[in-house]
Amino acid sequence: MKTQDHISIDGAQGEGGGQVLRSSLALSLVTGRAFEIVNIRAGRKKPGLLRQHLTAVTAAARVGGAEVEGADPRSTSLRFRPGAVGPIDAEFAVGTAGSTTLVLQTVLPALLTASGPSKIRLEGGTHNPFAPPFDFLEKTFLPLIARMGPKVTVALERPGFFPAGGGKFTVTIEPSEALKRIDLLERGGIHQRRAVARVAGGVPRRVAEREVRDIARRLSMKPTDCHIEEVTDSLGPGNIVTIELESDAVTEVFTGFGERGVPAESVAQSAVKRARKYIASDAPVGEYLADQLLLPMAIAGGGSFRTLPPTRHTLTNADVIRAFLDVDIDIRKETRETWRVTIETTGDDR
Amino acid sequence: MSKPVVVLGLLGTTLDSARPDEDRWNRWRPTVSLCQHDDLLIERVELMHPKKSAPTAEIVASDLRAVSPETEVRRHVLDWRDPWDFQEVFGALHEFARSYAFDPDREDYLVHITTGTHVAQICLFLLTESRHFPARLVQTSPPKRFRGGEIGRYQIIDLDLSRYDRIAMRFRDEHREASSFLKSGIETRSAAFNALIDRIEHVAIASEAPMLLTGPTGAGKSQLARRIYELKHARRQVDGPFVDVNCATLRGDAAMSTLFGHVKGAFTGATSDRSGLLVSARDGVLFLDEIGELGLDEQAMLLRAIEEKRFFPVGSDREVESDFQLIAGTNRDLRVEVARGAFREDLLARIDLWTFELPGLRDRRDDIEPNLAYELDQFARRTGRQIRFNREARERFLRFATSDDATWRSNFRDLNAALTRMATLAPSGRIRREVVDEEIERLRRGWERPESDAKRNDAERLLESVLGAEAAERLDRFDRVQLADVLDVVRNTPSLSEAGRILFARSRERRATRNDADRLRKYLAKFGIRHEDVRQIERST
Numbered sequence: 091m092k093t094q095d096h097i098s099i100d101g102a103q104g105e106g107g108g109q110v111l112r113s114s115l116a117l118s119l120v121t122g123r124a125f126e127i128v129n130i131r132a133g134r135k136k137p138g139l140l141r142q143h144l145t146a147v148t149a150a151a152r153v154g155g156a157e158v159e160g161a162d163p164r165s166t167s168l169r170f171r172p173g174a175v176g177p178i179d180a181e182f183a184v185g186t187a188g189s190t191t192l193v194l195q196t197v198l199p200a201l202l203t204a205s206g207p208s209k210i211r212l213e214g215g216t217h218n219p220f221a222p223p224f225d226f227l228e229k230t231f232l233p234l235i236a237r238m239g240p241k242v243t244v245a246l247e248r249p250g251f252f253p254a255g256g257g258k259f260t261v262t263i264e265p266s267e268a269l270k271r272i273d274l275l276e277r278g279g280i281h282q283r284r285a286v287a288r289v290a291g292g293v294p295r296r297v298a299e300r301e302v303r304d305i306a307r308r309l310s311m312k313p314t315d316c317h318i319e320e321v322t323d324s325l326g327p328g329n330i331v332t333i334e335l336e337s338d339a340v341t342e343v344f345t346g347f348g349e350r351g352v353p354a355e356s357v358a359q360s361a362v363k364r365a366r367k368y369i370a371s372d373a374p375v376g377e378y379l380a381d382q383l384l385l386p387m388a389i390a391g392g393g394s395f396r397t398l399p400p401t402r403h404t405l406t407n408a409d410v411i412r413a414f415l416d417v418d419i420d421i422r423k424e425t426r427e428t429w430r431v432t433i434e435t436t437g438d439d440r
Numbered sequence: 441m442s443k444p445v446v447v448l449g450l451l452g453t454t455l456d457s458a459r460p461d462e463d464r465w466n467r468w469r470p471t472v473s474l475c476q477h478d479d480l481l482i483e484r485v486e487l488m489h490p491k492k493s494a495p496t497a498e499i500v501a502s503d504l505r506a507v508s509p510e511t512e513v514r515r516h517v518l519d520w521r522d523p524w525d526f527q528e529v530f531g532a533l534h535e536f537a538r539s540y541a542f543d544p545d546r547e548d549y550l551v552h553i554t555t556g557t558h559v560a561q562i563c564l565f566l567l568t569e570s571r572h573f574p575a576r577l578v579q580t581s582p583p584k585r586f587r588g589g590e591i592g593r594y595q596i597i598d599l600d601l602s603r604y605d606r607i608a609m610r611f612r613d614e615h616r617e618a619s620s621f622l623k624s625g626i627e628t629r630s631a632a633f634n635a636l637i638d639r640i641e642h643v644a645i646a647s648e649a650p651m652l653l654t655g656p657t658g659a660g661k662s663q664l665a666r667r668i669y670e671l672k673h674a675r676r677q678v679d680g681p682f683v684d685v686n687c688a689t690l691r692g693d694a695a696m697s698t699l700f701g702h703v704k705g706a707f708t709g710a711t712s713d714r715s716g717l718l719v720s721a722r723d724g725v726l727f728l729d730e731i732g733e734l735g736l737d738e739q740a741m742l743l744r745a746i747e748e749k750r751f752f753p754v755g756s757d758r759e760v761e762s763d764f765q766l767i768a769g770t771n772r773d774l775r776v777e778v779a780r781g782a783f784r785e786d787l788l789a790r791i792d793l794w795t796f797e798l799p800g801l802r803d804r805r806d807d808i809e810p811n812l813a814y815e816l817d818q819f820a821r822r823t824g825r826q827i828r829f830n831r832e833a834r835e836r837f838l839r840f841a842t843s844d845d846a847t848w849r850s851n852f853r854d855l856n857a858a859l860t861r862m863a864t865l866a867p868s869g870r871i872r873r874e875v876v877d878e879e880i881e882r883l884r885r886g887w888e889r890p891e892s893d894a895k896r897n898d899a900e901r902l903l904e905s906v907l908g909a910e911a912a913e914r915l916d917r918f919d920r921v922q923l924a925d926v927l928d929v930v931r932n933t934p935s936l937s938e939a940g941r942i943l944f945a946r947s948r949e950r951r952a953t954r955n956d957a958d959r960l961r962k963y964l965a966k967f968g969i970r971h972e973d974v975r976q977i978e979r980s981t
Contacts, residue, residue, distance in 0.1 A: 140478040141510070162442040163481050183509030186478045213509050253476060253589035254465055256506030292463045325506040326465040327588075350466065350588025 096124040097413055101166070102132035104401065104406025108143050108297045112196045112409050115150040115170060117414035119200035120152075120389055124171035125414075130156045131166070138164035141190030145214075153197045177206035178263070179374045183371045184214030187255030189221030194261060199385055201263045202240040208263040215250045217330050218255035222378055224259060225332050226250070226288075226343045231382055234340065235272075239266030239389055251290060254326020269390035275381075275430075276396075277340030277374035282289045283309065287331045287358075290324035293348065300354035301331045301346075308362045309333070317332045331358055339374040371427035380404050380431065387433045388417045392430040396424065442548070443655075444483035447474060448540075448573065449552030450518075450560055451489035451497050458499040468582040468592055470554040471500055475508035476591040482511045483547070486538065488518040513865060517673045524558045530563045537572040539582060549575035552598065557879060569599050586795045615641060620673075622667045634797060644668045650766040650791040652731075654775075655798030658851030661769040664798065665727040666882035668767060672725065678765065680724025683717050689735040695738050697754045700745070708757025718745055721764040729769040731791070739784045746790055768793065771958050778931065801848035801855060808841045808855070815859040820911035827863040833920050840880045847887045858883060902931075906973055915967075923967060926960075930974045936960050 099114050111130055118125050131137050139147070139162065147161045147168065154172030161168060179202070184190055190212035191263065200321040201208045216224040222231070224246055232242045241264040250257020285305040287298035295318065302316040321328070329348025335339055348354070348363035368376050376395040381404045386392030388411045400421055409421040450473060455470045458464040475482055485504060489497045494920045501513040515846055515873050518536060520528045520728075527658065542549065551568050577597040583590035601607045618641045619634070628634055649667070653661040661873055662684065671681040693707065701716025718726065728734070734742070746752040746766055750759045768791050770921070777783035801808065806967070812834075820826045841855075849856050862871050862879050903912040903924055915923065926943060933939040940956025948954055960973065 135477045138479075141477060141481050144481065145510075163477055185481070185508040185510050186476050187507060188478065250506075253591065254503065254506050256509075291465065327463060327501070 104131035105402040113410040128167045138166040177208040182212040187215035187252040189218040190214040203407040238269040249430040253327025256325035274395035282336035290321035291327035301358040304358040450556035452555030470580045473591040550578040652795040656800040658853035659798040669725040683721040684727035702754035703756045722762040731768040732772040801851040805842040
């Protein structure tokens with residue numbers, strides 16, 4: 091175990107965004123170790139803590155009974171000293187249609203092995219271009235967490251799109267004592283493809299029709315695998331398409347976000363492009379999932395997966411994890427399209 | 441922890457408007473957009489709206505809850521019949537501000553001024569500027585092009601201008617320019633004098649109250665008064681003229697009429713109306729130099745004119761009005777004059793709100809050199825002749841001018857005269873050593889006399905007026921000084937006993953009998969002087 095009393099994190103490292111902060115918060119809760127982060131989001135147009143980061147800090151402080159210094163808008167440094175991590179029953183709201191899934195990502199790891207079940211209600215954006223959408227959480231990420239032990243269920247009450255936000259979902263977490271190691275090295279065949287186009291808040295149904303038609307044509311999908319959902323209870327307009335690819339190992343989700351003035355076909359294509367790249371390689375783990383898997387695997391004390399070329403996000407995340415935990419994270423290129431990530435514990439006293 | 445932010449703003453009945461059947465998210469709405477910024481966390485919005493806009497307010501409030509669940513929205517019905525009626529809108533907002541429980545120690549307030557009529561925006565600005573809203577202003581602006589979801593910009597404006605570096609620097613520059621202007625552009629070095637001028641500049645710009653400039657003769661009171669006027673005129677604080685008069689030149693009946701004017705037939709020789717200097721100075725600045733010389737009657741009239749801005753011209757039963765700023769000058773200690781009964785205490789109280797004492801040149805030795813350059817420059821302007829010192833001559837003159845030998849009794853008048861003489865005598869525009877040596881000798885002689893000219897002449901005049909010129913001439917020098925001083929005391933005291941108490945104050949304490957009046961009477965009798973002779977002489981002024 092590392093002996094340092096508190097850990098110093100440079101917020102400007104790697105991709106230098108909010109991810110460094112969120113990972114640090116999550117790891118601090120998991121390890122019980124205090125940290126100080128400086129240069130928060132130093133390279134960004136508006137440096138320092140924004141509202142969604144503050145919500146993440148608040149949520150983390152709640153979960154860990156933490157002492158916090160510097161949790162102010164636009165603050166560029168923060169000290170976080172967690173107390174006892176316990177299960178919670180709480181609500182967190184994110185303004186500006188900021189992503190609720192990122193807040194969950196911050197507190198979830200610690201709650202997976204907490205002493206009792208937790209229930210969290212989140213309010214804000216659920217389908218946000220700059221964060222994993224709710225569908226990814228539900229279809230891709232949480233089933234893998236379930237394979238590691240804990241049972242996490244999510245129930246979407248109402249989607250929240252940019253800019254109106256106002257989405258709501260509930261998360262229930264049944265923890266396990268420890269996380270089990272998993273390895274995702276072989277994808278196996280993709281045996282199910284599914285496309286869903288959703289429109290909300292006055293966006294016409296024909297937009298969704300054009301999107302699924304385009305996806306079906308480009309990915310040679312059967313009309314029965316294409317679905318249209320008209321969301322009636324959204325607070326504002328919204329449009330997204332998701333392509334789900336189910337293989338033996340995992341269900342991957344690729345998303346396109348509708349924007350005013352952007353043709354439906356372009357929205358469809360942005361999802362199709364990512365899906366095709368994934369299909370073309372034989373790696374089971376997509377770019378976003380790779381990023382998300384590092385932390386639970388590190389907590390589990392080991393794991394491995396094959397994935398697409400790692401993003402800057404993933405590499406930064408690995409660095410932050412190494413600062414908190416005695417783990418080796420080996421990221422190695424295998425072929426032109428695939429990389430292999432292996433996580434092993436180095437110490438034996440954990 | 442920073443303080444929670446509270447926004448106070450009007451519902452924009454047009455910009456914020458939202459009908460349930462339209463796609464309001466496809467439009468930029470200022471109040472909603474303000475709560476969408478990811479770097480501005482708003483604890484609470486106090487949304488003011490007319491009663492009839494309640495449905496819009498309800499939609500906006502619910503949209504705010506969606507985009508900003510952290511924000512509490514409180515609605516306030518604020519009604520006015522005409523949103524363009526300044527009085528009505530101001531009244532309603534003023535009332536709101538007064539009744540709102542502001543807690544600036546705990547909360548940080550922003551007044552949103554993008555919504556509401558222009559009249560309402562002006563009212564919000566005024567109420568914020570006057571700190572009725574202890575807040576900063578916040579303005580929102582739409583994105584250049586709205587495609588969907590863009591929230592535009594917000595800008596926080598603190599009306600405390602000292603918080604802006606560049607504005608503060610601008611003010612400092614302006615202040616420096618004004619101070620320099622008051623010093624006629626002379627780069628004075630005396631720290632005390634520069635501080636004094638800075639203070640005068642501040643007061644001159646900020647106040648319309650009378651100012652009193654004291655200091656020895658020739659210290660530059662008159663010049664400074666004119667500069668103060670010019671500064672105020674340049675800043676459009678006065679648009680009337682500068683009128684200056686030396687009160688020593690106002691004597692007897694003419695004094696009243698010169699200052700306050702008269703009507704035709706008011707007295708013998710008043711063949712037509714005359715408006716007087718106080719009227720001439722209307723909306724401008726009146727500089728009364730040597731105000732201590734003013735008679736008591738004129739002082740009373742002046743006091744009223746300053747306080748009421750109105751007065752009666754001589755012989756008139758109709759008041760005239762004139763609003764002017766008074767600058768008074770004196771080389772006397774007016775408090776002593778008040779004690780002597782020669783100056784009205786109430787008038788002094790009125791004019792010495794801002795008293796500035798200008799030091800004499802002797803106390804500003806560092807400033808002699810820059811003033812030398814200024815005087816030469818002025819000479820060149822006046823005569824068209826450019827005059828320069830020889831290096832040696834210049835050093836020689838400065839060495840003398842800044843030495844203890846140079847008393848500069850008449851201050852800048854002496855300096856100006858010396859420079860004028862030297863410049864005039866300078867062959868081919870060069871002041872050489874010989875000219876300087878001659879001038880130094882001349883100045884030295886002029887300052888040699890133990891008493892000032894004024895005081896000496898005063899004593900001579902007094903002796904002459906009591907004894908007559910002939911008898912005064914026959915007096916020994918031994919007696920002259922003593923008698924003159926005794927007479928000065930006697931004429932300024934109501935009785936011989938009183939005068940005796942002053943003159944024999946020290947020895948009185950040691951004597952049993954104290955008939956000082958008798959002693960004094962005998963002394964005067966030696967010179968053939970009776971008490972009545974002295975009493976007839978005008979009091980010293």
